[in-house]
Amino acid sequence: MILRLAVLGLLAFMTLPTVVVIAVSFNPTAILSFPPAGLSLRWYANALTYPQFQRAAVNSLMVTGGAVLLALPIGTAAALALERGRLRAPGAWATVLLSPLVVPGVAAGLGFLIVAAFLGLLQSRVVLIAAHVALVLPFVVRSVWVSVTNLDPALERAAASLGATPWRVFRRVTLPLLRPGLFAALLFAVVVSVNEFVVSLFISTRVNEILPVAMFTYVVNYTDPTIAALSTLFIVATFLVVWAIDRVVDLSAVFLHHR
Amino acid sequence: MARAVVELRGCTHDYGALRAVDRVDLTVHEGELLSLLGPSGCGKTTTLNLIAGFLEPTAGRIVIDGEDVTHRPAHERDLGMVFQSYALFPHMSVFDNVAFGLCERRVPKAEIAPRVRDALGLVRLEGRERERPAHLSGGMQQRVALARALVYRPRVLLLDEPLAALDKKLREEMRGELREIQRSVSITTIFVTHDQAEALGLSDRIAVMDRGRVEQIGPPREIYERPTTRFVADFIGASSILRGHATTADEVRIGDRLLRVAGPRAFAPGSEVEVAIRPERVQLATAQRDNVLEGRIVRLSYQGALTEVTTEVAGGQRLLAFVTEPAPAPLATGQTVRLHLPPDAFTVL
Numbered sequence A: 001m002i003l004r005l006a007v008l009g010l011l012a013f014m015t016l017p018t019v020v021v022i023a024v025s026f027n028p029t030a031i032l033s034f035p036p037a038g039l040s041l042r043w044y045a046n047a048l049t050y051p052q053f054q055r056a057a058v059n060s061l062m063v064t065g066g067a068v069l070l071a072l073p074i075g076t077a078a079a080l081a082l083e084r085g086r087l088r089a090p091g092a093w094a095t096v097l098l099s100p101l102v103v104p105g106v107a108a109g110l111g112f113l114i115v116a117a118f119l120g121l122l123q124s125r126v127v128l129i130a131a132h133v134a135l136v137l138p139f140v141v142r143s144v145w146v147s148v149t150n151l152d153p154a155l156e157r158a159a160a161s162l163g164a165t166p167w168r169v170f171r172r173v174t175l176p177l178l179r180p181g182l183f184a185a186l187l188f189a190v191v192v193s194v195n196e197f198v199v200s201l202f203i204s205t206r207v208n209e210i211l212p213v214a215m216f217t218y219v220v221n222y223t224d225p226t227i228a229a230l231s232t233l234f235i236v237a238t239f240l241v242v243w244a245i246d247r248v249v250d251l252s253a254v255f256l257h258h259r
Numbered sequence B: 001m002a003r004a005v006v007e008l009r010g011c012t013h014d015y016g017a018l019r020a021v022d023r024v025d026l027t028v029h030e031g032e033l034l035s036l037l038g039p040s041g042c043g044k045t046t047t048l049n050l051i052a053g054f055l056e057p058t059a060g061r062i063v064i065d066g067e068d069v070t071h072r073p074a075h076e077r078d079l080g081m082v083f084q085s086y087a088l089f090p091h092m093s094v095f096d097n098v099a100f101g102l103c104e105r106r107v108p109k110a111e112i113a114p115r116v117r118d119a120l121g122l123v124r125l126e127g128r129e130r131e132r133p134a135h136l137s138g139g140m141q142q143r144v145a146l147a148r149a150l151v152y153r154p155r156v157l158l159l160d161e162p163l164a165a166l167d168k169k170l171r172e173e174m175r176g177e178l179r180e181i182q183r184s185v186s187i188t189t190i191f192v193t194h195d196q197a198e199a200l201g202l203s204d205r206i207a208v209m210d211r212g213r214v215e216q217i218g219p220p221r222e223i224y225e226r227p228t229t230r231f232v233a234d235f236i237g238a239s240s241i242l243r244g245h246a247t248t249a250d251e252v253r254i255g256d257r258l259l260r261v262a263g264p265r266a267f268a269p270g271s272e273v274e275v276a277i278r279p280e281r282v283q284l285a286t287a288q289r290d291n292v293l294e295g296r297i298v299r300l301s302y303q304g305a306l307t308e309v310t311t312e313v314a315g316g317q318r319l320l321a322f323v324t325e326p327a328p329a330p331l332a333t334g335q336t337v338r339l340h341l342p343p344d345a346f347t348v349l
Helices: A002-025 A042-049 A051-084 A090-101 A105-119 A126-149 A153-161 A166-177 A179-195 A198-202 A211-221 A226-248 A251-255 B044-052 B094-104 B109-122 B138-150 B168-184 B196-202 B220-225 B230-235
Strands: B004-015 B018-029 B033-037 B059-064 B079-082 B156-160 B188-193 B205-210 B213-218 B240-248 B251-254 B257-260 B272-277 B292-302 B306-312 B318-324 B336-340 B346-348
Touching: A002 A226, A042 A051, A042 A226, A051 A090, A051 A126, A051 A179, A051 A211, A090 A126, A105 A126, A105 A198, A126 A179, A126 A198, A153 A166, A153 B079, A166 A179, A179 A211, A179 A226, A198 A211, A211 A226, B004 B044, B004 B188, B018 B044, B018 B059, B018 B188, B018 B213, B033 B044, B033 B196, B044 B059, B044 B079, B044 B156, B044 B188, B079 B138, B094 B109, B094 B138, B109 B138, B138 B156, B138 B168, B168 B196, B188 B196, B196 B220, B205 B220, B205 B230, B213 B220, B213 B230, B230 B240, B230 B272, B240 B318, B257 B292, B292 B318, B306 B336
Parallel strands: B033 B188, B033 B205, B079 B156, B156 B188
Antiparallel strands: B004 B018, B004 B059, B205 B213, B240 B251, B240 B272, B251 B257, B272 B346, B292 B306, B292 B336, B306 B318
16 A cells, blocks of 8 residues: 555656646646646747747757767767777777766866857857767667677678678678667667757857757746747657657667567 | 698687687598587687688688688688578578578579579478578578578588587487588588587598697598597597507507507507507407406496496506497496407507
C-alpha cells in the first residue's frame, strides 16, 4: 500500500510540470494561472503567428539539422576509431569527445561567445551549429560506440575475403550493422540540440536565436500563456518524433539491451 | 608432382614482442587439402590470416599461383574463407550472403541467381534462399558459409576451424561432407584445426605446428606412425615415451631388459635415448616372446571397444597399452603383466 502510494507520488511528480503547462496553455485569460479558468485556443494562434517565434523555428531547424548532419558522421568515425583504430591514447580521446557532458554550459557558452566575437560571426548560425555539434557529439559517440563493440570484426574480414574493397565493406556490412546505434544517436542528437538552451543563449542574437532562447526572451518580457501553448506544441512534436522513430526501429531494443 | 598453388617462404609474424609465426616454409599443391594442426597459440590461425591477407608478415614472402601477394590486400587475393563463427552477414538473406562475392566481382545479374542456386545445391540447402542466417541451425549456417566461399570459384579455400562450433555428431557428419565437396570441386584447401581426429580423417597432408614453427609435414599416416619430434609424438594420439640406454645401433636397455628397435633412425651406441610407442601397438604377451617389458597396472579405464591400461615399467616409467575388448584375461590394478613391444612399432626421437 505504502509502496503503491510512493509509486503514484513519483508518477505525479514526474508528470506534473507537463500537465500544468498543458492545462495553462488552454487558459483564456492573459495570466499564467493554475487551474485554468476556461478553454481557449487563442494562445496557440498567438504562438504560431508571433514573427519572432517563426524566425526562431527556422533557426532551430537549420541549427539542429546542420548539427545532426555533421555530428553523425563525425561521431561514427570517432566511435570506429576509438574501438578499432590504433590510437596512441584512446582514453584521452574518449575523454575529449565526451567532455561536453561535464563542462558547465555557462563556461562552454562563454567560450563560444568569445570565439564568435573574435571571428565576427555573432549574427551567423555557424558558431551555433558548431556549438551544437560539440554538445551532441558525446551522445552520438556513445550510442554508435555500443553498436561498434557489438560488431564482429570477422564480418568485415569475411566481406574483404569475398572481394569487397574497404569502402564497399563499410557500405555493405559495417554501416547497415551500425543502424540501431545510428538511430539512437540521431534521436539523442535531435532531442539534445532542439532543447539546448544555456550555451545557445550566450551566442544568440535576435537574428539567429533558436526556439528555446526565443521562448525565454518572450517570458522575460510578457507573462501570457503563449509560452505554455508553444511548450505544449514542443512536447507534442517531441512525442511524435520519438514515436515515429520507434515505429522504424524498436527503441527499447536499442536502449535496454543492445542486441 | 602437382603444381604449387600457395607457397610461404620464410614467413614470420610478430605481435609486438611475441613471435606468433616463426620462419614458416610451406607449399600447398593444386587440389590438395592441407591441414594446419596444433594446440591453441601454435600460430596456425596467424598463418592462415597471413595467407588470407588480414595480416602482413614481418618477414618472408607469400606466393599464390606464382604471383607474389605478400603486400596485396585481402580483397584482391581471390581466396574463399570460412570462419569459425561462420561470419554470415546477419542483415542479409541466405541468397544475398552467397551472392556477395559475385556482386563484388560485378558478375552480371542474370548470372548470379543460377550460380547461387548451384552453390546452395552443392551444400544441399536448396529452397532456403530467402531466410535470414539467424533462423538456420548451426550446421546449415556452416553450409551457407561454405557456399558463400565457393560460389565465385576462388583459387584457394581457407577453413578456420569450421567445425569447432558444431556438436560432436554433426561435426563428424560435416567432416565427411566437407571432404566430398572439396573433392568434387577439387579446390586447393587449407584447413586449420586443433582436432587431430579431424586432421587425420580429412587431410591429404598435415602440417603439425608448435610455437610458431612447422614441426612435421606429411600424409596423415606418416604423421601418426612416424612422428619425427617429441612434440608430434606427444600431440598426435597418445604416445608413451620411454628413456633408455642405447647398447648398440638398434638395441636399447630399459631397466634390466633389452629391447630391439627397428626404425629408420639408428642409435648412437652408449648414449641415452628416447623412444616413443603408440598404445595400440603394445600387446599383452601371452607366450614367451622377445621385446617384452614387465609392467604393474596402475590404472584401468574401460572404454567399451577397448580398455586403456596404464602400467609402470622399470624405473617408474609409464607405458600405456590399449587392450582390445574382450580382454584375453581379466585385468586388475596392482597386477603385473608382460607387454610385448614390436621392434617396428618404435619411433626414435
